[in-house]
Amino acid sequence: MGKAIHTREMISEGDHVLVAVSGGKDSLSLLWLLRERLKRVPIEYGIIAVHVDVGFGSDSAERMKSFFTEHGFDYRIVRTDIGPKAHGPENRENPCFLCSRLRRKILFELANELGCNKIAFGHHKDDVIETFFLNLFYGASLSTMMPVQDFFQGKLTIIRPMYLIDLALVKRYANSMGWPEIDLGCPSAGSTKREEIRKMLRSFYRGNKKVKGNIFHALHNVRPEYLL
Numbered sequence: 001m002g003k004a005i006h007t008r009e010m011i012s013e014g015d016h017v018l019v020a021v022s023g024g025k026d027s028l029s030l031l032w033l034l035r036e037r038l039k040r041v042p043i044e045y046g047i048i049a050v051h052v053d054v055g056f057g058s059d060s061a062e063r064m065k066s067f068f069t070e071h072g073f074d075y076r077i078v079r080t081d082i083g084p085k086a087h088g089p090e091n092r093e094n095p096c097f098l099c100s101r102l103r104r105k106i107l108f109e110l111a112n113e114l115g116c117n118k119i120a121f122g123h124h125k126d127d128v129i130e131t132f133f134l135n136l137f138y139g140a141s142l143s144t145m146m147p148v149q150d151f152f153q154g155k156l157t158i159i160r161p162m163y164l165i166d167l168a169l170v171k172r173y174a175n176s177m178g179w180p181e182i183d184l185g186c187p188s189a190g191s192t193k194r195e196e197i198r199k200m201l202r203s204f205y206r207g208n209k210k211v212k213g214n215i216f217h218a219l220h221n222v223r224p225e226y227l228l
Helices: 003-009 024-039 062-069 083-087 095-114 124-139 167-177 193-207 209-219
Strands: 017-019 044-054 075-079 119-120 148-151 156-159
Touching: 017 024, 017 095, 017 156, 024 044, 024 167, 044 062, 044 095, 044 148, 062 075, 075 095, 083 095, 095 156, 124 167, 124 209, 193 209
Parallel strands: 017 044, 017 119, 044 075, 119 156
Antiparallel strands: 148 156
C-alpha cells in the first residue's frame, strides 16, 4: 500500500482524506492501515471514516458506529434508502450500478461539506481486474478503475491505495485482526455480474498461476496501435 501511495503521489502533507468504509474486510483494512501509516511517514494528513447505510434494514450503521467508537476513529454515519430505490421495479436490470452511483454522489457531497480533498476506496487488485472484464463484457469499453482520479477540476481526488494488493492477502490480514465482515443486507449479494466474472477468473487462475499477474500487467502495457 505504501508503494502505491508513494509512486502515484496519492496523499500529501495536509490532505484531508474521507475513507469510504462499507464494512467489508477491504475497507476496514484500508482505514486501519491509513492510520497506522501516519506513525511511519514524515507527513501529516487527516482521515475520517464514512459509512453509508444503504437502507436494507441490517444493523450495519450501529455495528460500524461501535467499531469506529471502540477504535477511536473520527467518523460519520449516513443513513439512506438508496439500496431499495436501486432495487426498485423500474431498475431491475442493473441495481448495483445505480446504488454505486448514488453512494458516490453522497460521498462527494459529504467530502465537500467536511472539507476533504481526497476520497479513499478500498478497491484491491482483484477489483481492478474484475472491473476491466465487467466493462469489456457489459460496457463495451476497454477500461477499469484508476488508482488516482481527479474530479471537479482537481478539487476532489479519488484514490485507491490498495490497488496493488491481492484480495487473498487483504482477507488474511483482516482475519488476523479479528474483524467481523459487516453485512449490508443487500439482496443482490452473491448473484451479481461481478460475482459471475469472479467465478470465471477463478477457473483461469486455478489452471495457470501466471494468468492473474499477466492480466494485471497487461493493464499497464496497452498498445493502442493494435486496437481497432
